[in-house]
Amino acid sequence: MTGIPQPPGSMLRPPSKIGGLESSGVISGKRKATTENDSDAGVLTAPNKGTSVPAAGRQIAAPGFKPKKAEMDTVYAGRRSSQGFKVTVKPQESAASSGARPGTTTGTSARVGVVRRAVPRQPAKSMAPRRIPANRSAVTRGRGGGVRKAPAPLGRKKTTPPPDSIKRRRIERPADAHAMTSPTGDNANNGNMGAGALPRPVGSNVDTKRKAGDDSSDEYSEDDSLGPPPAPTQRNGKDLEGRMRDLEAQVRYMNTGKRTAQKAKKQLSIELEHNNTKVTQLEYEKKLLEATVEDNGKQVRLLRDEVEDSQRTLQSEKRRHEDELDEFQRSHRREMEQVQEEQRQLRKRNIELEEDLDSTRATLQLKKDECAQLEATVSKQASEHIELEGNCRSLRSKAEQLENIISEREIRIAELDEDVASRSHTIEELEAKLRKEETLRRGLHNAIQELKGNIRVFCRVRPLGQADEAAMLPIRLPTCEDNNEIELTQTSENALGRSTSKTFPFKFDRVFESESTQEAVFEEVSQLIQSALDGYPVCIFAYGQTGSGKTHTMQGPDALSANDMDSSVLGVIPRAVKQIYENTSKLAERGWEYSLEGQFLEIYNETIQDLLAPATRNSQNGEKQTKLDIYQDSEGHTRVKNVTTVNVDSAGRVHWLLARAAENRTVAATNCNERSSRSHSVFTLYLRGKNSLTGESSSGVLNLIDLAGSERLSSSGSSGDRLKETQAINKSLACLGDVIAALAKGNRHIPYRNSKLTHLLQESLGAGNSKTLMFVCVNPSPSSSQESLCSLQFATKVNSCQIGTARRQGAT
Numbered sequence: 150m151t152g153i154p155q156p157p158g159s160m161l162r163p164p165s166k167i168g169g170l171e172s173s174g175v176i177s178g179k180r181k182a183t184t185e186n187d188s189d190a191g192v193l194t195a196p197n198k199g200t201s202v203p204a205a206g207r208q209i210a211a212p213g214f215k216p217k218k219a220e221m222d223t224v225y226a227g228r229r230s231s232q233g234f235k236v237t238v239k240p241q242e243s244a245a246s247s248g249a250r251p252g253t254t255t256g257t258s259a260r261v262g263v264v265r266r267a268v269p270r271q272p273a274k275s276m277a278p279r280r281i282p283a284n285r286s287a288v289t290r291g292r293g294g295g296v297r298k299a300p301a302p303l304g305r306k307k308t309t310p311p312p313d314s315i316k317r318r319r320i321e322r323p324a325d326a327h328a329m330t331s332p333t334g335d336n337a338n339n340g341n342m343g344a345g346a347l348p349r350p351v352g353s354n355v356d357t358k359r360k361a362g363d364d365s366s367d368e369y370s371e372d373d374s375l376g377p378p379p380a381p382t383q384r385n386g387k388d389l390e391g392r393m394r395d396l397e398a399q400v401r402y403m404n405t406g407k408r409t410a411q412k413a414k415k416q417l418s419i420e421l422e423h424n425n426t427k428v429t430q431l432e433y434e435k436k437l438l439e440a441t442v443e444d445n446g447k448q449v450r451l452l453r454d455e456v457e458d459s460q461r462t463l464q465s466e467k468r469r470h471e472d473e474l475d476e477f478q479r480s481h482r483r484e485m486e487q488v489q490e491e492q493r494q495l496r497k498r499n500i501e502l503e504e505d506l507d508s509t510r511a512t513l514q515l516k517k518d519e520c521a522q523l524e525a526t527v528s529k530q531a532s533e534h535i536e537l538e539g540n541c542r543s544l545r546s547k548a549e550q551l552e553n554i555i556s557e558r559e560i561r562i563a564e565l566d567e568d569v570a571s572r573s574h575t576i577e578e579l580e581a582k583l584r585k586e587e588t589l590r591r592g593l594h595n596a597i598q599e600l601k602g603n604i605r606v607f608c609r610v611r612p613l614g615q616a617d618e619a620a621m622l623p624i625r626l627p628t629c630e631d632n633n634e635i636e637l638t639q640t641s642e643n644a645l646g647r648s649t650s651k652t653f654p655f656k657f658d659r660v661f662e663s664e665s666t667q668e669a670v671f672e673e674v675s676q677l678i679q680s681a682l683d684g685y686p687v688c689i690f691a692y693g694q695t696g697s698g699k700t701h702t703m704q705g706p707d708a709l710s711a712n713d714m715d716s717s718v719l720g721v722i723p724r725a726v727k728q729i730y731e732n733t734s735k736l737a738e739r740g741w742e743y744s745l746e747g748q749f750l751e752i753y754n755e756t757i758q759d760l761l762a763p764a765t766r767n768s769q770n771g772e773k774q775t776k777l778d779i780y781q782d783s784e785g786h787t788r789v790k791n792v793t794t795v796n797v798d799s800a801g802r803v804h805w806l807l808a809r810a811a812e813n814r815t816v817a818a819t820n821c822n823e824r825s826s827r828s829h830s831v832f833t834l835y836l837r838g839k840n841s842l843t844g845e846s847s848s849g850v851l852n853l854i855d856l857a858g859s860e861r862l863s864s865s866g867s868s869g870d871r872l873k874e875t876q877a878i879n880k881s882l883a884c885l886g887d888v889i890a891a892l893a894k895g896n897r898h899i900p901y902r903n904s905k906l907t908h909l910l911q912e913s914l915g916a917g918n919s920k921t922l923m924f925v926c927v928n929p930s931p932s933s934s935q936e937s938l939c940s941l942q943f944a945t946k947v948n949s950c951q952i953g954t955a956r957r958q959g960a961t
């Protein structure tokens with residue numbers, strides 16, 4: 150069997166290796182035939198008797214050569230790892246016995262195995278055939294890729310001798326013992342032949358001698374071998390015999406050469422025919438290999454596609470697993486947080502439980518102590534119980550005695566109940582009588598007030614200021630029992646330069662000296678407050694020049710705080726409200742219920758201002774002021790439109806009311822200097838009472854008025870707005886005097902509407918049952934003597950009036 154010619158540039162291994170028989174490997178007697186991996190797997194070694202291979206240089210296994218099964222497996226297991234597929238060379242008979250697919254065997258040579266479809270085992274690193282070292286030890290790879298020792302080279306006994314037709318010939322070999330020359334001159338063993346091996350001419354290297362071990366089938370004998378030509382002998386020309394022998398020897402030599410040449414020609418013909426057959430076989434194998442390569446290429450592409458699909462699948466799986474991993478990590482984190490939170494809660498709960506346990510232990514210990522004490526107490530009480538039983542018996546006897554006493558007392562109680570009932574009846578009769586007497590008291594009180602005069606005048610002298618000179622006081626209060634006289638002395642110079650003095654005596658209902666307290670003043674006033682509570686219209690006003698003490702008398706100090714409501718400096722207004730509250734509480738026991746409504750007005754330049762309205766409402770600049778007009782309501786009472794009325798349901802409410810009024814007056818004062826002394830302030834309290842027991846009702850009005858300063862126009866020296874203010878003040882005060890004078894004269898027409906002040910006080914000034922009290926306030930300072938004189942003269946006029954049914958005693 151010869152090697153398969155390798156096409157130029159082919160990646161296949163040398164044909165000798167593909168064919169499964171390595172020609173070179175079996176030539177050398179020293180070299181052992183090997184099966185190594187895929188490359189040498191198919192190499193079988195012919196029986197080697199230590200001689201050279203025939204001149205063809207091809208290892209041809211004898212027909213019927215049957216290697217051992219292990220050896221065949223080794224051979225068949227050979228694969229072309231370098232090309233990524235396995236090539237198995239299998240003898241025909243073995244392929245048949247192993248169930249090889251039909252058509253996979255060549256059928257032309259028993260020595261040429263079937264080139265099976267290679268199954269790629271691993272990616273080919275290189276398509277170049279791997280050169281196997283010639284002296285590489287014979288190893289083969291198992292199915293699992295493991296390396297195992299190749300079976301020993303086939304022994305001589307197990308090989309079949311080469312065909313008889315093939316004569317082994319001694320070949321003159323070049324220096325490279327492995328170099329082989331094909332009969333056609335091709336290098337049949339490129340892989341093993343040295344670089345210096347040269348093809349030889351056919352027959353040139355044929356050894357004419359028979360080899361010593363050749364069998365007897367060799368056709369020519371040792372004699373046929375072409376020895377060296379007979380050496381020419383020096384003969385003389387006469388030695389014909391000698392020369393003849395030489396010629397015969399040359400002829401024999403030539404004949405021998407001729408036979409040898411013929412023999413070699415015959416041998417070469419046989420080998421040519423054999424080689425042609427081999428070429429055909431190899432072409433077929435080549436086609437098979439190409440088909441296999443194509444199949445393998447398809448397989449490779451399919452596998453590559455599969456690998457790509459697998460990679461894509463793996464990528465998606467990887468992403469999915471990464472997502473799942475992320476989700477798992479997130480859920481794991483959440484679970485960890487929950488677990489940590491639960492751990493915290495559990496720790497907290499554990500601490501609480503431990504604290505509870507400690508407290509429970511402490512409680513238990515306390516209970517144990519209590520138990521011990523209770524046990525001691527029980528034993529003690531058991532002894533006491535015995536003692537008590539004895540006491541009980543004695544007490545029972547006492548109880549019997551007491552029951553007798555109780556029965557006696559019950560009789561007494563029944564008698565007392567009868568007495569209480571009779572006394573209750575008496576109380577009811579007394580209360581009814583008291584109510585009648587209350588009504589009577591009201592009538593009598595009113596009668597007394599009328600007897601005192603419906604218009605009364607009190608004079609109050611304020612203390613001197615620090616700058617005033619006490620020695621030259623023009624005011625004097627003569628000592629008298631009724632404290633109702635006052636004298637004012639005026640000193641003047643006549644034309645001769647002599648100073649003359651004139652004293653003006655005045656007499657009023659009461660004169661209060663400068664040391665008089667607010668309480669003493671109010672004591673005289675309180676009877677009129679009671680009249681208002683009884684349902685009479687009452688008007689109390691303070692008259693006098695600026696700084697004479699009007700505001701001090703009516704309200705008290707300028708700035709009143711809540712703490713001042715119980716102070717001794719409070720004026721008439723807060724004291725009056727306080728008294729009204731106290732009395733309404735007492736009257737409630739007699740069936741009287743009262744409602745109190747208050748309003749606080751200011752009359753400035755004949756314009757009414759609401760001092761209880763929000764501060765902005767009375768603003769002089771900006772907002773339009775709400776017009777406050779005086780009108781008569783359906784019951785004939787004088788009322789003011791759009792005025793703010795406050796339900797004075799507590800004494801504290803009065804403080805709020807006065808504070809609000811002071812605030813509004815302060816706001817107004819910033820817009821007009823000395824505003825407080827240039828306007829009249831009127832505090833009005835409506836008192837409505839109803840007695841559910843007697844069916845009586847009352848409706849009183851209390852007007853408390855702080856009039857503007859009464860300076861004369863000539864003495865004030867006013868001009869401009871101040872002149873206008875003074876004129877308005879004087880007009881209203883003159884109107885007040887006119888109204889009082891008209892009332893005193895009993896005129897049918899009373900000029901109430903000549904000024905806002907008299908119009909507002911119409912109900913309280915001069916009505917049949919009205920009560921009027923005038924405070925004339927006097928400044929004792931010498932510089933104010935003239936104004937004091939005017940004030941006292943005006944007060945005297947008022948005091949001289951007789952209004953209503955009562956006639957003031959002593960009135961002139």
Ligand SMILES: Nc1ncnc2c1ncn2[C@@H]1O[C@H](COP(=O)(O)OP(=O)(O)OP(=O)(O)O)[C@@H](O)[C@H]1O
Nearest residue numbers: 611612694695696697698699700701825826857858
């Ligand atoms: N009886 C009094 N006892 C103590 N101080 C008084 C008395 N009367 C007035 N005064 C003081 O005199 C000053 C002026 O008093 P008040 O403001 O009451 O005068 P008025 O007549 O109201 O003045 P105006 O007309 O300017 O309002 C105040 O500081 C007040 O405290």
